[in-house]
Amino acid sequence: MVICGAGVIGASIAYYLALRGIAATVVERAAVACAASGKSGGFLALDWCDGSPLGPLARKSYAMHAQLSRTIGRDCGYRELTTLGVSTSAAGGADNSSLDCQWLDGAGAVYAQLGATDTTAQVHPRLFTRALMEEAQRLGARFVTGCVEGVDIGGAPSQVRGVRVDGALMPADAVVIAMGPWSGMASQWLPLPPVDGLKGFSITLEPKTPVPAQALFVEYLDEDGARRDPEIFTRPDGQVYLCGLSDDRPLPDDPSQVSSNSQATATLQRIAAGLASAMDGAPVLAENACYRPICADGLPLMGAVAGVAGAFVATGHNCWGILNAPASGAAMAELIADGASTTVDLRPFTPARFSTPLRTRN
Template sequence: MRVLICGGGVIGASLAYFLARRGAEVLVVERTGLACAASGKSGGFLALDWCEGTPLDGLARASFALHAELAGTLGGEAWGYRRLDTYGGYGGAGHDAGEPALPWLSRRVSVSRRLGTARSTAQVDPAAFTAAMMHAAQSHGAGLHLGQVTGMVREEGAAEVRGIVVDGEVVTGDAVVVAMGPWSILATPWLPLPGVFGLKGHSLLFATGADVPAQALFLEYEEPDGEVLTPELFPRRDGTTYVCAISSEPPLPLDPVDVAPDPGAIERLEAMCRALSPVLARAPVVARQACYRPVTRDGLPLIGRVPGLDNAYVATGHSVWGILNAPATGQAMADLILDGVSRTIDLAQFDPARLRPFDPTRLQLGSTR
């Protein structure tokens, strides 16, 4: 079976790996660059049981286990996989905790609880993980093509898609998967899909060397103007420390290369980082970036067959847990496409048919190209 995957983010690359490992012929078509969007600019934090009590629990637990298994079998040091301790705390410009709670933090931060241990929390470098999944897929024969998907090939009223249009050329396949993150909304004129929307987040990457131990941190931090930000700090195995905060909802640019930080957001994030840690205060910044989480109307991903079609599928809308949930999504989708049923995850709760299709005449993107 020849499967065409639209989008080379963590979801497309993970699906490519699980399909190719089972012997399918796979082609990933990526518009801009592998992991060029959220899959390359996210935190890469993984948690075993933080989705407990929600429909995501099974997917998250299966993914957490698969991350460990993939790291063991494919060499996870290449993508910075490691277990780590995780803490929660609070602070602010006017806060004085006395002694620093952890040696790398300033007195402006208090650590109030342990949120996870090496048993329950872990991390990857998301860009390297996505690249490794694609590379592993390629070693099983998958292909990666740089090009823009601009349409689907389907006869009027037919229940089957014959292929996709890539930069004006028809590429045929037996099955098609939309995995374009927030840009999956661009597929709504071609397929009856629910809406997927983009929620923007900003982040910085500091070169901290060996000065920050394997301790992830989730904070509530009061700014001098009284606004409370919720920064997440993830020291990585490669000697960098990732910090994200400040969400916003500007329109999604049509082209992923046009995603840029909001005016002033990076400066604000940088000032906060320098206040909450002397290590960050002296560390060079190696990346200043923004990206969009793909979110759906009910907050759950779309994983399954496109309603009314026999061989078109969608895998997107993973919101804040796309890096965590990519492996089990890829494995379950591969089973669904090749066997007609997922053996590992009950996909009924993520069925795209639960939400009404988006009306494509309402498409409004922050288009610049």
């Protein structure tokens, strides 16, 4: 069993397979959590996906995060949060008296409480992904650094025979494509629909004074009149993470070639400085960019690949991959081991929902 990609989705599948006594080999081109799974916000919400096909996956995952933070035995940066809507263009509308928002002493006004500590939380995405992978390895999974270049298929009916890694064949009877936005490459190897990547920028600041456990969803009117929607997450280590700026630069083939942008950094710094004096002039600890994996309908792509026994895919988690990793990993492990998932119904995410005729080049 080979899992391609050690982002949060590949690591979660490896972890839940390992809990069932199935020791997978995880093949990762660069490093565990080197892409979006190490550089994203890590914001978790119980009910923000309600009313969409993601609702049950998100609710289940939200509960599993809380449980994992107690059972996994490693620091994942988990904590419950208050979540506020902040606007720089509207006057304050929320009753702020019970909210710890005095630290927002700049241009923004809190217009709503969007979540409380029983409905919103966070993990540190890199710590969380590494914890899953390390636990999977402790339980028997193998980690291999290498670039997956293809899937070897043979027989009639078609069956996975192995994975091509750095020019050599790694024999395997089953494979999971979990390469995030790079899963799009796998449509050359397996009958899979397109997967793309959307680029987002982020920075991490060290605030000058301690800040409360909060997530801020900000409507920001810039000096030039442009509206931006940054997201700000304070973290248990005292740092503050900001994201919410994007551009349409195409995904580079090599994950290590994803570059940040000094203009995006400067804009995020300006927004932070305008909202709170604690962030005005705060040192920038990290400047990052990463791509979230996205399918044509914005929903995850999870399930068995039609017509090729032993081939599975788990990607397309868009802006909720950290939240939805636990139930995705558990459900995929059940599908692989038992032929069906009980943790959540994976049918809304089946690759078969795309009716486009698919061809493989092998």
